[in-house]
Amino acid sequence: MNYDAFADMLARSILGLSIKRQVPLAELTTFQIGGPAEIVVEPKTQAEIVSTVKACLQENVCYRIIGLGSDILASDAGVDEVVIRLAENYAHINKTDLPTPLRSLKDTHQAVYVEAGASNELVADTLCGWGLAGYEFACGIPGTIGGAAIMNAGAYDGEFSNVAYKVRCIDANGHVVEVDREHADWSYRHSMMDEAGFVVLGAYLVLATDEQAAITARMQDLQRKRAEKQPLEMPSAGSTFKRPKGYFAGKLIQDAGLRGFQVGGAQVSQKHTGFVVNAQGATAKDVCDLIEQVQIRVYESAGVWLEPEVRMWGFEEKE
Numbered sequence: 001m002n003y004d005a006f007a008d009m010l011a012r013s014i015l016g017l018s019i020k021r022q023v024p025l026a027e028l029t030t031f032q033i034g035g036p037a038e039i040v041v042e043p044k045t046q047a048e049i050v051s052t053v054k055a056c057l058q059e060n061v062c063y064r065i066i067g068l069g070s071d072i073l074a075s076d077a078g079v080d081e082v083v084i085r086l087a088e089n090y091a092h093i094n095k096t097d098l099p100t101p102l103r104s105l106k107d108t109h110q111a112v113y114v115e116a117g118a119s120n121e122l123v124a125d126t127l128c129g130w131g132l133a134g135y136e137f138a139c140g141i142p143g144t145i146g147g148a149a150i151m152n153a154g155a156y157d158g159e160f161s162n163v164a165y166k167v168r169c170i171d172a173n174g175h176v177v178e179v180d181r182e183h184a185d186w187s188y189r190h191s192m193m194d195e196a197g198f199v200v201l202g203a204y205l206v207l208a209t210d211e212q213a214a215i216t217a218r219m220q221d222l223q224r225k226r227a228e229k230q231p232l233e234m235p236s237a238g239s240t241f242k243r244p245k246g247y248f249a250g251k252l253i254q255d256a257g258l259r260g261f262q263v264g265g266a267q268v269s270q271k272h273t274g275f276v277v278n279a280q281g282a283t284a285k286d287v288c289d290l291i292e293q294v295q296i297r298v299y300e301s302a303g304v305w306l307e308p309e310v311r312m313w314g315f316e317e318k319e
């Protein structure tokens with residue numbers, strides 16, 4: 001693929017689009033690991049996103065979406081693809097009408113439309129400022145609305161699907177479509193949009209009105225719990241493994257005697273064994289080797305095979 005020519009074509013056809021070449025994914029992921037992406041574009045409008053996706057489809061160029069990169073392990077070799085970054089440049093939050101079936105709730109509820117790049121923290125803070133409750137659970141999840149919609153992010157008994165009633169997407173053919181909650185098929189870290197390779201453009205949420213002070217207190221409580229338990233001071237991608245049915249990954253790892261276990265610069269967190277952290281200049285290979293060791297040791301001790309929750313980028317092609 002001639003990426004110089006493709007970048008030139010994008011620049012000519014989508015005036016003002018931010019286009020960068022050879023961007024280290026270590027700079028775009030919370031793990032701070034990963035080689036370069038050939039092209040990173042940062043659209044600011046829905047029209048720019050749609051045009052970028054259509055250009056990729058027309059030219060047969062593979063693309064991926066990145067939000068805040070808080071659930072990605074990128075390979076040391078990087079990705080030979082276009083990465084479309086939907087983050088702070090595409091992050092408006094607006095009040096909107098309640099959907100018709102919910103109009104009777106208008107005295108106690110409010111709908112909002114949030115662009116995919118808005119961070120969960122920004123959304124939770126903004127909704128709190130408007131006296132709208134329901135998104136507190138996500139205030140400490142360091143990703144975007146797009147990332148939350150794709151994997152039904154959840155924490156502390158809350159999950160994205162509890163408050164979302166519709167998402168706007170680009171389907172695999174480049175068409176803008178709206179997917180209602182019945183068709184989104186949200187379950188634990190799963191959505192139809194993820195399976196079908198959709199780009200999430202934004203989400204419609206329905207929130208209940210509440211006292212701002214009460215919402216703030218709940219958010220502060222959750223932030224405190226998170227800071228107590230999680231190694232927020234170290235680069236990571238959050239929980240490395242999915243929760244196996246009937247178990248907690250962290251407990252299985254701890255029981256296998258792996259607290260602090262290290263491969264190169266990658267380490268099972270001393271503070272929370274469910275997290276692999278980049279303790280000291282870890283490479284993607286260090287993390288992969290560590291993950292494999294943990295899987296084997298936990299399987300030997302408990303008979304449970306842990307599946308990674310973190311998304312692996314660039315391994316199929318180059319490693």
Ligand SMILES: Cc1cc2nc3c(=O)[nH]c(=O)nc-3n(C[C@H](O)[C@H](O)[C@H](O)COP(=O)(O)OP(=O)(O)OC[C@H]3O[C@@H](n4cnc5c(N)ncnc54)[C@H](O)[C@@H]3O)c2cc1C
Nearest residue numbers: 067068069070071143144146147148153154155200237238
């Ligand atoms: C310290 C820490 C704590 C965490 N705690 C939690 C937690 O409590 N609960 C939880 O669920 N997760 C948690 N996570 C993981 C992560 O924050 C979430 O999975 C989050 O939803 C990822 O959002 P993102 O924008 O960073 O997505 P990225 O990491 O950028 O992307 C993740 C995946 O989503 C896709 N994607 C992102 N945006 C879009 C879009 N607009 N359209 C289509 N696909 C898209 C990407 O292609 C990729 O496959 C934690 C992570 C860290 C580092």
